[in-house]
Amino acid sequence: MDRLEISDLIVAFDPHDGRRLPVRRAEVVEQLRAAGDARAARIVAGLPAGPDGVLEPAAVDRLLIGVHTELQRLSEELRIGRRLVHLLGPLLTAIRTTGVRGPYRLVDVGCGLGYLIRWLAATGALGPDVELVGVDLDAALVGEADRLARAEGLSCRFVHGDAFALPEAATVYVSTGVLHHFSEPALADFFRAQGASPALAFCHYDIAATGLAPVGAWVFHRARMRHPLGRHDGVASARRAHSDEALLRAAAAAGMRALLYEPRRAANPFCTTLRPVLAVRPPLEAPLRAALGRASRRLLGDEHFTPAAA
Incomplete structure (x- = not known):
């Protein structure tokens, strides 16, 4: 199976106006696990997220x-x-x-x-x-x-x-x-x-x-x-x-x-x-x-x- 790229998954934008959308860390981790990429799932699991589970935009940008x-x-x-x-x-x-x-x-x-x-x-x-x-x-x-x-x-x-x-x-x-x-x-x-x-x-x-x-x-x-x-x-x-x-x-x-x-x-x-x-x-x-x-x-x-x- 071709691997997903993490960078494609940890940011999301509205296709109509380009507005940034929230990305939930747990959803990305699950998507990577479902694709059989446990290593990528571990990398994302270590990224900072807020109390609501949304990846911190500033940390992702850096x-x-x-x-x-x-x-x-x-x-x-x-x-x-x-x-x-x-x-x-x-x-x-x-x-x-x-x-x-x-x-x-x-x-x-x-x-x-x-x-x-x-x-x-x-x-x-x-x-x-x-x-x-x-x-x-x-x-x-x-x-x-x-x-x-x-x-x-x-x-x-x-x-x-x-x-x-x-x-x-x-x-x-x-x-x-x-x-x-x-x-x-x-x-x-x-x-x-x-x-x-x-x-x-x-x-x-x-x-x-x-x-x-x-x-x-x-x-x-x-x-x-x-x-x-x-x-x-x-x-x-x-x-x-x-x-x-x-x-x-x-x-x-x-x-x-x-x-x-x-x-x-x-x-x-x-x-x-x-x-x-x-x-x-x-x-x-x-x-x-x-x-x-x-x-x-x-x-x-x-x-x-x-x-x-x-």
């Missing part, structure tokens, strides 16, 4: 900010920013060549502490005509991301709320480490929302579903994460990763040209940690491939995957 801070160190080691620029640079070049005028708005969905947006702002890697926006449903994480950006003097912004309900439309949606949080039907809805928006493309990086992924996640998180929650969720994330075929099936719901870059069959499993699924409006595919040059050979659509492999 914990999640600490865990996300450690995740940022992993992002630095895995060179997440440079990996995204490797594709986002040519993608924005393709958009510019089609005559679409800037500024272009890049929206990071589920930005957490905003590492990617802050890295892009600090390096200027995508150019001065790209507006950088991070969005997350967790107000505490967004608040910390905004604090860090102001302390670093960066030109970017962070928004608490729904990334698909912003008053200004995105040009490109991105994310890192978000897709595995969705079931496949919910993932299709996630992509469908982007296809229904005015966005021209999306590019989402997530854990590659290889046999080595859980082992690699255990090693990385054991070495870099101090809190048991971070270590647990890191391995659970790898076990929940979607296959290449599942990602392409879900991304097709956007009604755009869905592609995988360096899918499992085309990469060394010992080196593959993250890989992106992306989709572009049909007129953008040829300019994107031209901008990528020889690297465009690593970009594969569903025609390269047989039904038997699905």
